[in-house]
Amino acid sequence: MDAVETKMIPIYIMGQRYEVPEGLTIMKAMEYAGYQYVRGCGCRGGICGACGTIYRIPGDYKIYSALACQTAAEPDMYLTQLPFFPANHVSSDYAELEGVPEDIYKLYPELFRCVACNACSKICPMDVPVMDVIAYIKRGDIEKAAFEAFDCIQCGLCTSRCFAEAPQFHIMQLARRLYGGKLAPKAQHNAEAAKAVRDGKFNPMLDQLTSMSLEDLKKEYIEREIEPETAGDEWKPKETKWLLEEYLR
Amino acid sequence: MKLSYLPGCTLKTKAQDLDLSTVAAMGALGVELEELPRWNCCGTVFSFADDDLMHQIAPVRNLVRAQEQGGEQLVTVCSFCFNTLKRANLLVKENSDKLDTLNTFMDEEEDYKGNVNVVHLLEVLRDEVGWEQIAGKVQNPLKDLKVAAYYGCTLHRPIEAAIEPPNKPEALNDLIKAIGATPVDFPDMTTCCGSYQAVANPEIVINRTREILTSARESGAEMIAVSCPLCECNLKENQKELGELRMPVIYFTQLLALALGVDSHLHQCEQNPADARPLLESKGLIDACSATYI
Ligand code: SF4
Numbered sequence: 001m002d003a004v005e006t007k008m009i010p011i012y013i014m015g016q017r018y019e020v021p022e023g024l025t026i027m028k029a030m031e032y033a034g035y036q037y038v039r040g041c042g043c044r045g046g047i048c049g050a051c052g053t054i055y056r057i058p059g060d061y062k063i064y065s066a067l068a069c070q071t072a073a074e075p076d077m078y079l080t081q082l083p084f085f086p087a088n089h090v091s092s093d094y095a096e097l098e099g100v101p102e103d104i105y106k107l108y109p110e111l112f113r114c115v116a117c118n119a120c121s122k123i124c125p126m127d128v129p130v131m132d133v134i135a136y137i138k139r140g141d142i143e144k145a146a147f148e149a150f151d152c153i154q155c156g157l158c159t160s161r162c163f164a165e166a167p168q169f170h171i172m173q174l175a176r177r178l179y180g181g182k183l184a185p186k187a188q189h190n191a192e193a194a195k196a197v198r199d200g201k202f203n204p205m206l207d208q209l210t211s212m213s214l215e216d217l218k219k220e221y222i223e224r225e226i227e228p229e230t231a232g233d234e235w236k237p238k239e240t241k242w243l244l245e246e247y248l249r
Numbered sequence: 250m251k252l253s254y255l256p257g258c259t260l261k262t263k264a265q266d267l268d269l270s271t272v273a274a275m276g277a278l279g280v281e282l283e284e285l286p287r288w289n290c291c292g293t294v295f296s297f298a299d300d301d302l303m304h305q306i307a308p309v310r311n312l313v314r315a316q317e318q319g320g321e322q323l324v325t326v327c328s329f330c331f332n333t334l335k336r337a338n339l340l341v342k343e344n345s346d347k348l349d350t351l352n353t354f355m356d357e358e359e360d361y362k363g364n365v366n367v368v369h370l371l372e373v374l375r376d377e378v379g380w381e382q383i384a385g386k387v388q389n390p391l392k393d394l395k396v397a398a399y400y401g402c403t404l405h406r407p408i409e410a411a412i413e414p415p416n417k418p419e420a421l422n423d424l425i426k427a428i429g430a431t432p433v434d435f436p437d438m439t440t441c442c443g444s445y446q447a448v449a450n451p452e453i454v455i456n457r458t459r460e461i462l463t464s465a466r467e468s469g470a471e472m473i474a475v476s477c478p479l480c481e482c483n484l485k486e487n488q489k490e491l492g493e494l495r496m497p498v499i500y501f502t503q504l505l506a507l508a509l510g511v512d513s514h515l516h517q518c519e520q521n522p523a524d525a526r527p528l529l530e531s532k533g534l535i536d537a538c539s540a541t542y543i
């Protein structure tokens with residue numbers, strides 16, 4: 001088989017031109033160019049928010065953003081990483097908070113400086129509608145804010161662009177925490193299951209397993225009924241006495 | 250009839266009774282208020298500086314949303330939202346260069362073409378529904394109730410944003426008449442309540458409240474009807490200090506809803522020093538309730 005020649009493309013890292021193989025992520029391309037990550041890289045999976053990157057393309061006035069670990073380097077990108085952006089984080093005692101919008105207003109009154117410029121939503125690499133989330137918070141809708149901001153990975157790029165100098169990602173995180181801990185309905189079945197554990201309801205089942213001989217355990221294991229891969233939500237095993245709701249009944 | 254509606258932040262927080270009674274009453278009149286699916290804070294106060302376009306983005310973005318919804322009119326009931334949106338609209342309609350600048354800046358939105366009209370709910374009631382039609386739909390005439398129509402500033406000032414000639418405030422009086430109550434003219438119908446001075450200079454607001462309540466009372470009114478959540482808050486909250494001057498304060502939409510026989514959301518004024526319910530109960534206009542002045 002003939003060797004496949006890799007096409008090289010030019011990219012500009014902090015203004016310096018490099019030739020890198022086409023098809024690499026920005027992160028890999030920077031490593032290829034000789035940069036070694038100490039900060040600005042975490043999960044390499046698009047989840048930790050450490051690798052926020054700003055870039056421009058010649059001839060285009062727009063500012064673009066990317067997660068370096070998720071986005072392919074393209075020819076003529078002028079890029080720089082912004083792994084961290086200072087943002088005022090106000091500590092609070094979660095137990096003291098009431099789960100009302102005023103909790104947020106007191107800690108981050110600057111959110112009322114928002115002028116709806118939308119620079120935050122435009123820069124967000126996760127497509128969080130940041131401006132709208134701030135608008136939901138202003139009108140007291142913590143639940144909507146929490147859901148709409150669910151994808152935020154705290155990269156801080158929105159805050160780097162904010163005309164109101166508001167630390168949106170801290171504000172949105174507080175909204176999610178208030179919603180999750182104080183507003184969302186509690187999962188009743190979870191509480192019941194936890195109580196059953198505490199009350200020792202599962203002990204006989206565990207005792208039975210721990211007192212079995214290794215041979216019997218292996219046999220049980222090998223003969224166990226396996227849920228077929230194609231099983232739908234309605235699937236139940238033939239032996240139903242171990243299902244939580246039956247077992248606890 | 251379906252109209253685009255922007256409730257505003259305060260109507261979703263402190264003044265939910267205004268939002269809910271508005272939607273209920275308009276529904277009873279056959280007007281469906283369709284809340285914009287996306288909207289942001291209007292900015293609350295219109296920016297006076299001619300070249301301060303940054304603060305016109307928020308109101309104009311809402312006008313883009315109304316345009317997206319296909320609405321020719323954008324209805325608000327909060328006097329502040331109304332004033333801010335209407336003036337921003339006038340600014341960009343009259344200054345195409347400013348509209349261009351804003352459209353260019355908001356490059357991710359469709360261009361605002363300047364064709365939306367911002368209207369206050371009182372204008373909808375007057376021009377689209379009509380006083381006679383409203384009177385015809387009243388189930389529960391508010392007879393023997395003397396109501397001072399308090400317009401505040403922002404429905405009539407400045408003149409180009411006014412809902413009617415500022416020297417002749419009458420829309421709210423006409424509505425009060427249409428629902429069977431007696432409108433009371435009083436000298437302070439359009440006096441400013443002190444507005445957001447409540448934060449930095451509360452004594453201004455206390456003095457204004459005293460003046461407004463005194464002249465309403467001396468003119469024979471039993472309650473004050475308002476459209477602005479900030480007027481409502483100022484006239485209400487300061488009553489704790491004002492002893493015998495106390496007088497119920499109510500949103501005009503709550504009176505309208507009450508007269509039309511739909512939910513007036515009066516229960517939302519719990520813990521309210523200007524609770525309207527004891528008065529309405531004494532007139533037999535609402536069922537007995539346990540409300541008392543706090
Ligand atoms: S909302 Fe802000 S911090 Fe969160 S992912 Fe988007 S740009 Fe990053």
Ligand code: SF4
Nearest residue numbers: 114115117118120162
């Ligand atoms: S960048 Fe700041 S001012 Fe602009 S819309 Fe977002 S939160 Fe508001």
Ligand code: FES
Nearest residue numbers: 042043044048069
């Ligand atoms: S390294 Fe974690 S998101 Fe890119």
